[in-house]
Amino acid sequence: MQSRSSSLARILRGVTPSHTANRYAVRALTTSLSHPTARRQQHLSISIRQLPTLATTTTVTQTRYASSSSSESRLQKTPLYSLHLAHGAKMVPFGGFHMPVQYASLSVAQSHLFTRSHASVFDVSHMxxxxxxxxxxxxxxxxxxxxxxxxxxxxxxxxxxxxxxxxxxxxxxxxxxxxxxxxxxxxxxxxxxxxxxxxxxxxxxxxxxxxxxxxxxxxxxxxxxxxxxLNGRGLVALQGPGAEGVLAGVLAEEAGLDLRKLLFGQSAYARLKLGVARVSRPVLISRGGYTGEDGFEISIPGDEAVAVTEALLAAGPGKVQLAGLGARDSLRLEAGMCLYGHDLDESTTPVEAGLSWIIPKERRTADAGFYGADVIAKQLVAKSKGGSGVARRRVGLIVEGAPAREGAEIVSRAEEGKEPVKLGAVTSGCPSPSLGKNIAMGYVKDGFHKAGTEVDVLVRGRPRKAVVAKMPFVPTKYWKGET
The missing domain is CATH 3.30.70.1400 (Aminomethyltransferase beta-barrel domains)
Known part of the structure; x- marks a missing residue:
């Protein structure tokens, strides 16, 4: 019986790479999705939603226990499953769902770059x-x-x-x-x-x-x-510099929502036009996303998810297209975003992960009342100032030569007569379609985390020169109002 990782790798090898960057992106996604941590997390007890039609959902509850393989029939389907197939999506198992990795119209790298220059719709209903x-x-x-x-x-x-x-x-x-x-x-x-x-x-x-x-x-x-x-709701991410224009084109007049005034980190309810004479029930529109671009995440009643997505796509393929997990993974890495199970896990604290900014000033004390407050409060203060600091830090890397994949060791630069010292490991890596360089994210010993620090990354046993870089690798474009 084949393992999930080998089955997934075979599926992804079937994604046709139109050029080298796309082949690298698919290989990187194969590594991410088949990592042992991710496999363990996908052994879920799940409620399986089968969609015999776009309008009707039949819920069948089954219990699935940890195993090395599973039948695709046990995977859940998002409300957009049939739409994905209609658009020629390559579907793969991810998070217990059938999810699109890419579509027939664009390669992974092309989809990535299209998002950066226009707008893409991602199905994130599995969240x-x-x-x-x-x-x-x-x-x-x-x-x-x-x-x-x-x-x-x-x-x-x-x-x-x-x-x-x-x-x-x-x-x-x-x-x-x-x-x-x-x-x-x-x-x-x-x-x-x-x-x-x-x-x-x-x-x-x-x-x-x-x-x-x-x-x-x-x-x-x-x-x-x-x-x-909120089981059964759809969730789509509309991302890219053209996202606001696409969404504005389908806002119902009675919504009364001025997207120019809806800033990053804000949300609002609105109704959307679903054709000439039809208007959706209220959807929740949140400005933000996982790509570093301006954009929106839209929570939709499940029975209207297809109609809302089709309304967005009606702006035309020159403005907006569907995008899958392949582009989503490389976009989020360029934006310096973490993927749980890879860049974050239960052994990682927010301070180590570079997420101290999510902790407001008034909650940075040992008696703040949340789990781990004592540990985190001490980590927030450097050893030189009486705290514990952290032993490792999340960093970005620009890697020369072959791309560095998850698990690659990060070591000190080789010096004559000295053995390299292990500093940490890569947690995510891929070629950057936007930069034309190999980028990676990982953890290194404190003291080696400053931008410009030179290290080596062992790629297939060979040291490759790498430089610690500030993240995001590509400037973010969140809408925070007129400047």
Missing amino acids: VQRLFRGPGAAQFLQSITPSGVEALAEHRSTLSCLLKEDGSGGIVDDTIITRLGGAGGEIGEGFYVVTNAACQEKDDVYLDREVAKWNREMTGKGLGVREER
Whole structure:
């Protein structure tokens, strides 16, 4: 019986590379998706949604246990599954779902560059959409994340992470938290939390346990909390410099939403035009994304996900096209974004990962009240100033010669008469279609993290010269208002 990794590698080898950069991008994605950590995370207990038609969803619940292989029939399908097939998508298993890696119209590298210059639509419906309600919701989230959730204004978002309950400061998953208002939308009031599909099984266990624990202690104090999983909703990311124009073209007049005033990290409910005489139910539009470009993530009622996506694509292939996991992976790496299970895991703290900025000033103390606060507070202060600092740091790398893949060792530069010292390892790497260079992300010993530091990366056992570089590798273009 073949393993998931070998099956996935075979699928990705079937993606036709039109040129060298695309071949490298596909190989990088093969490495990312077949890594043992990712494989373990994909052994999920899943609710399988089969789509006999675009309009009807039949839910069949099955339990799947860890194994070295699985039938594709056990993978879930997003509401856009049939649309992907209609557009010639190459589908691969990812996070327990059938997901598109690329489409017939563009190679991976071409899709990447099209996103940077125009706009692309990514299906991210595999992500888990959750809602936390109740008088204790903000305080609950502040107990399991380092973020200042109580201070979030309505329809404002923050990047955050779920922290291990053992106090180590390790990251269970990364997430986006948004405070929603109740007016104008179907989701309602509360905290909208999006987590990773590949982590769903462990996140469900973690959150169920933490909610139950919180309620045992706090319900009597009037601070109860409840979690709802927004199963079956669609989620698409519209990304690129042309994204605003594409979305503006389908906003219903009654929406009254001025996208120029919707800034990065903000959200709003709106209705979209689905043709000449049809308008969608309210969708949640959040400005942001995973590519470093301006763009939006749109949460859609599941039965309207296809119609909304087709409305966006109606702007024409010269303005917007579908894009898959291949382009998404290289775009996020250029933007310096982490992929959980690779660049982040339960042995990594926010400080080591370079995510200290998600912790507001008022929560940088040992008594801040979230898991691992004591450890994280000490790490925030350098040893020279009385803290513990960190032993390793996440860095970007520009690598000469062959691309450095996940797991490649990072060592000190070879010097005559001296053995190189191991400094760390690469966690993500690929050729950058935008820069024409090989880029990578990884962790190195503290002291070797400064931009310009020269190191070697062992690629297939051979040292390749690399230079520590600032991230993002490509400047971000988030819309923060007129300058």
